[in-house]
Amino acid sequence: MKLQRHDAPDDDAPKQAIPHYKVIKRSISDAVKKGDLKAGDRIPSESELVAQFNVSRMTANRALRELQAAGIIVRHAGKGSFIAEPAPIGQLIEIRNIADEVRERGHVWRARVVGNDEERADAETAALLQVALGTRLFHSVIVHYEDDMPIQLEERFVLASIAPDYGQCDFTQTTPNEYLTRIAPLERVEHRVSAMMPDERTRALLALAEGEPALRMTRRTWSRGRLVSHAWLTHPGNRFELSAAFAIDDHC
Amino acid sequence: MKLQRHDAPDDDAPKQAIPHYKVIKRSISDAVKKGDLKAGDRIPSESELVAQFNVSRMTANRALRELQAAGIIVRHAGKGSFIAEPAPIGQLIEIRNIADEVRERGHVWRARVVGNDEERADAETAALLQVALGTRLFHSVIVHYEDDMPIQLEERFVLASIAPDYGQCDFTQTTPNEYLTRIAPLERVEHRVSAMMPDERTRALLALAEGEPALRMTRRTWSRGRLVSHAWLTHPGNRFELSAAFAIDDHC
DNA sequence: CAGTGGTCTAGACCACCAG
């Protein structure tokens, strides 16, 4: 057995070691991030971790309990511990897929790809993505329909270096959001919402009546420490609402 | 000493007792909710809880550690454990005070109370608050200014039974939001955001140009199991944005 | 110095679940 910070000075302990429970948490969390463990996969039981990491069961238990609290895993007495479904993240007004949302309402989602081209950053787009002029990027324009009614115009700029295949994606099958979260771990998201009068092109693509305002969400996402995507999501003001609800949890 | 579910059948244990760590958590959490403990107050140390609740130190430790994770308390080795500052709640697009927001931007907040009257629910307002016709409620209309520029028209309906003094409040000093969260514990919040063309009255109160759209947030709040407040927060589209940013935390 | 939280151990009993 190994008494922490008490045993003979035989091992390579760097004095201020990382706590054992954190080592276990990281090892599992990292395996999820690297893709070695996917949703539904089984992870070692407490007693297996006891053997693997040479810790007491309470320490293994703490690691798994905290991973569960964080929503990384789910546990069931008598069955085991498993990687959880990816978090809805939904702290706020939908980071979710518009396709999923439409389907949840029991309707049919459809997308029309107006354009998806590789470009070089000009003055405007370089500023949006905070990159140098001439940086390679993709520029996609997609209209999303709910039962043949246009509900979102998505105009997006994506760093080509982080998503080299973006130009080849079939965005009538999967959304850019879906694709990006799959290939690049989402680190940070920023949303800004404003009301605006649509320009002529937007009006046409969204089949908006004259004088009808639009709701625009500007969404920026960061991955691997860099701003990788800038999107304008424009919705018809007369048939779209963003919504969010929160129950205050007292944690007891 | 007391070995859990192991000692002599002397006590009144109802077979499926609440875990000890939860009992401790609740006792502290409840004291906060009742106001017996306020932000900054010291709470018993682990060893004091060991004595008070007749548990082992690991159990007291777990209770306090989870309260800390939940943001209820803050702990410092060598000093003690203290009630935390009230959570910003800010999971989403500002549940915060518009007054605080304006001040954080370094500007001056000012409010003009256009009206604050007690009414009986008519067909429309009864539906908004999901109450019977004739229910007593307050109806306030307030314009919020940032440096003398109107940035929000707040039209709010509040259940009179839950906030009997609402009509006497001076909303040039404190916001209705502030008042309500003080007198009624917030249980649930719902936000809906949409773009709209303001009507004449709104245009005038917000000093909006013709053809300028507005961003409207509809906010409903629940307390003690009931819908207690319905508010329309209308912002000029050309000089207001809602925003939110999230860093994804990997919890390790 | 005594008190605090941070971490850990090597046991233990229990309820649950599958074969």
Added chain:
DNA sequence: TGGTGGTCTAGACCACTGT
């Protein structure tokens, strides 16, 4: 029945804070 998680104990060493 054996494995799983859920909970608990009675110790322990450590680093940190204040007096």
